[in-house]
Amino acid sequence: MTRINLRPIASPMPLGFFTVAIASVMTACLQLGILDPADRRAVALCVLPAFALQLLVSVLAFLARDVIAATLMGTFAGSWLAYALVMGTGAAGGLKVLGVFNLAFLCFGALMAAVTRPKRALWVVLVVSLPRWAATGLSGLTGAEWLTRASGALGLLVALAATYAAYALMLEDMRSEEVLPIGRSGPAHTAVEGDLSVQLRNLERQAGVRRTL
Numbered sequence: 001m002t003r004i005n006l007r008p009i010a011s012p013m014p015l016g017f018f019t020v021a022i023a024s025v026m027t028a029c030l031q032l033g034i035l036d037p038a039d040r041r042a043v044a045l046c047v048l049p050a051f052a053l054q055l056l057v058s059v060l061a062f063l064a065r066d067v068i069a070a071t072l073m074g075t076f077a078g079s080w081l082a083y084a085l086v087m088g089t090g091a092a093g094g095l096k097v098l099g100v101f102n103l104a105f106l107c108f109g110a111l112m113a114a115v116t117r118p119k120r121a122l123w124v125v126l127v128v129s130l131p132r133w134a135a136t137g138l139s140g141l142t143g144a145e146w147l148t149r150a151s152g153a154l155g156l157l158v159a160l161a162a163t164y165a166a167y168a169l170m171l172e173d174m175r176s177e178e179v180l181p182i183g184r185s186g187p188a189h190t191a192v193e194g195d196l197s198v199q200l201r202n203l204e205r206q207a208g209v210r211r212t213l
Helices: 015-032 037-063 067-088 094-113 122-144 143-173 185-191
Strands: none
Touching: 015 037, 015 067, 015 122, 015 143, 037 067, 067 094, 067 122, 094 122, 122 143
């Protein structure tokens, strides 16, 4: 007889959201002028661990078969690594290159927003991040100071949204029920509120069970 391990596995998403929040606060403080431009390398070093932490979250999400969360967290990890390397090394043309990078990231985020809506916590953080990527990209290309300040303010908004999502998910994991509203819908809501039969639906077609991908 095949044994099925039903031991619950804690969600890695609170770690991912808290990492987004902390890194966003650091970069926002630099853009708002709270930190001096000379502090860019120190900010880059503070942001660098976000790469490792979000990469870990991405791997855990892939193992949990959550492809959407894994893809987003893995891409976020790459973005923090790119930022840390460019700002930390003081590479020539770094701001313009990061501007193009953020605009490309904006296009990716817009596509992902179309499929993450049922996962409302991810969707909200992603949607709040879109205008920030736009402002950061345009400020890097144009050098407009007001766009840099706007990006910093939007970064603090991203941090607030990510912190709320992380805290709500942690409370949910601790109490095994929704405490703060997250707004799940569709399959995401069914996965949390449904019974075991719902979780095992179409199991034979899942990756790792069917013969080929």
